[in-house]
Amino acid sequence: MNLPAQKKILLAGLFHETHTFLSQKTGMDQFRETGINIGQDIISRNQGNGSPMDGFLSYAEENDWQIIPTIQMAASPSGTVTDEVYNYFTNHFFKILERECHSIDGVYLVLHGAMVCESYDDVEGTLLREIRKRLTAKGIDIPVVAVIDLHANVSYDMVEFSTCMYSYRKNPHSDAREAAVEAAKRLDVSMAQRVCISQHHLPTQYVVPPTGLSTAADPMKSVLKHARMLETKDPDLLCINVMGGYAYADITDCGFSLNCCTRGDEAVAKGYLDELLEVFEQHLADVYPIESSLDEALEHIDREKRPNGPVLLIEPADNIGGGTPGDGTGILGPLLIMRRKNIIAVINDPESAMRCNKAGVGSKIELMVGAKTDLHHGQPVPIKAEILHLSDGKFELENKQSHLASMMGSHIEMGPCAVIVNEQATILLTSLKIPPMDLGQLHSQGIYPKNGDLVIVKAAVSHKDAYDPIAAASYYVDSAGLCTSNLLSLPYKKLKGKQISAR
Numbered sequence: 001m002n003l004p005a006q007k008k009i010l011l012a013g014l015f016h017e018t019h020t021f022l023s024q025k026t027g028m029d030q031f032r033e034t035g036i037n038i039g040q041d042i043i044s045r046n047q048g049n050g051s052p053m054d055g056f057l058s059y060a061e062e063n064d065w066q067i068i069p070t071i072q073m074a075a076s077p078s079g080t081v082t083d084e085v086y087n088y089f090t091n092h093f094f095k096i097l098e099r100e101c102h103s104i105d106g107v108y109l110v111l112h113g114a115m116v117c118e119s120y121d122d123v124e125g126t127l128l129r130e131i132r133k134r135l136t137a138k139g140i141d142i143p144v145v146a147v148i149d150l151h152a153n154v155s156y157d158m159v160e161f162s163t164c165m166y167s168y169r170k171n172p173h174s175d176a177r178e179a180a181v182e183a184a185k186r187l188d189v190s191m192a193q194r195v196c197i198s199q200h201h202l203p204t205q206y207v208v209p210p211t212g213l214s215t216a217a218d219p220m221k222s223v224l225k226h227a228r229m230l231e232t233k234d235p236d237l238l239c240i241n242v243m244g245g246y247a248y249a250d251i252t253d254c255g256f257s258l259n260c261c262t263r264g265d266e267a268v269a270k271g272y273l274d275e276l277l278e279v280f281e282q283h284l285a286d287v288y289p290i291e292s293s294l295d296e297a298l299e300h301i302d303r304e305k306r307p308n309g310p311v312l313l314i315e316p317a318d319n320i321g322g323g324t325p326g327d328g329t330g331i332l333g334p335l336l337i338m339r340r341k342n343i344i345a346v347i348n349d350p351e352s353a354m355r356c357n358k359a360g361v362g363s364k365i366e367l368m369v370g371a372k373t374d375l376h377h378g379q380p381v382p383i384k385a386e387i388l389h390l391s392d393g394k395f396e397l398e399n400k401q402s403h404l405a406s407m408m409g410s411h412i413e414m415g416p417c418a419v420i421v422n423e424q425a426t427i428l429l430t431s432l433k434i435p436p437m438d439l440g441q442l443h444s445q446g447i448y449p450k451n452g453d454l455v456i457v458k459a460a461v462s463h464k465d466a467y468d469p470i471a472a473a474s475y476y477v478d479s480a481g482l483c484t485s486n487l488l489s490l491p492y493k494k495l496k497g498k499q500i501s502a503r
């Protein structure tokens with residue numbers, strides 16, 4: 001009896017959510033912070049870390065696939081990526097693709113889907129087009145499958161030049177690893193049934209702020225529910241992807257979109273996408289979550305009789321997971337002036353963290369904290385405090401299904417850190433910005449947010465799995481910052497025909 005031949009898969013990862021309104025570019029140094037993995041390092045550094053790459057590797061192992069690992073590059077959400085980064089990736093990747101293309105059965109990519117570099121507004125579409133071009137030039141027709149983030153700004157090129165894309169279904173992205181496994185299953189199917197698979201894309205005019213894209217709330221909740229119903233009903237469907245999009249990219253493909261992959265009839269598939277858009281439009285009013293001014297939120301907090309537990313002051317305008325610097329003082333500054341007490345905050349401020357590390361634990365120090373990256377995130381705040389704790393900023397995720405695992409795996413590095421404390425606040429100063437998606441970030445530094453009164457959280461939705469369970473209440477506070485939910489305040493130039501959502 002002949003055993004089926006072992007499948008050979010070319011593997012790569014390119015992951016960045018690009019905020020094009022930030023003035024600072026994202027270069028090789030930022031990608032090196034998260035780690036650039038080449039060849040076998042992709043396997044050894046991802047196995048068991050809860051990331052999408054880990055999901056693919058486990059599926060490949062179970063199915064005895066031979067993997068040709070090429071290159072994996074990722075960086076925290078931030079400004080436009082330099083061409084040097086894209087060229088570094090493609091130089092490695094295409095060298096190996098050219099070498100291996102005659103012997104591989106498929107290509108698997110871990111992508112974000114909202115990456116912009118200096119020369120290309122649609123990095124993923126450009127990459128997929130180039131892969132297909134090179135394969136076709138050699139007469140090779142193999143599937144190219146990608147797992148993508150729910151916040152991807154999907155383009156026609158991404159859909160046309162990939163065989164199947166499979167996106168996360170949850171926000172916070174607790175299912176990123178699982179989605180990668182599902183994408184690998186679609187690769188398996190595609191390798192067997194390549195000829196009859198087609199993808200369809202429905203871009204829309206809607207650009208939605210991240211705060212409106214929680215999958216526990218409408219419109220995403222209802223649209224995803226309907227999509228799952230269609231997937232269950234129609235066995236021809238390989239998947240339907242509901243793409244929230246990423247609003248802070250001034251590119252023509254920005255915004256909410258729908259796509260699907262099917263073995264069945266094209267017209268039927270397109271009909272599904274139209275149906276889903278109708279569901280989205282029925283819930284359009286819900287894409288504007290309520291945000292208060294800080295004064296309104298505090299007035300409400302002071303009036304309410306709450307059970308024990310901290311109140312979260314969510315600061316979406318400095319949403320680290322959305323790309324902003326994480327050094328905004330739009331909430332911390334006024335709270336300190338108002339003489340509020342028992343505040344807990346994290347501010348990314350390498351300069352202050354360094355000064356604390358030089359001064360030593362137990363020293364008293366005077367700092368100007370935060371707002372050093374640009375002029376959009378408040379003013380530096382004067383703070384006199386005692387240095388309570390110093391560390392190298394390394395921690396392991398407490399929840400391996402944390403949104404953070406989708407971006408960085410389970411081992412996280414914040415760079416040299418300091419915890420400073422005074423009669424008003426406990427503040428963690430970091431050297432690398434890390435979004436507040438896992439309580440291990442604070443617990444590892446001896447900070448217990450459940451004991452605070454006012455906890456500032458620089459996020460939109462991705463904090464919810466970690467922070468909502470410890471919170472007595474939660475308020476979205478409108479402050480200054482480039483991840484503002486007020487999209488109308490941003491200087492878009494390329495959103496022709498798009499409708500920017502604003503309350």
Ligand SMILES: [Zn+2]
Pocket residue numbers: 149150151173
């Ligand atoms: Zn995302």
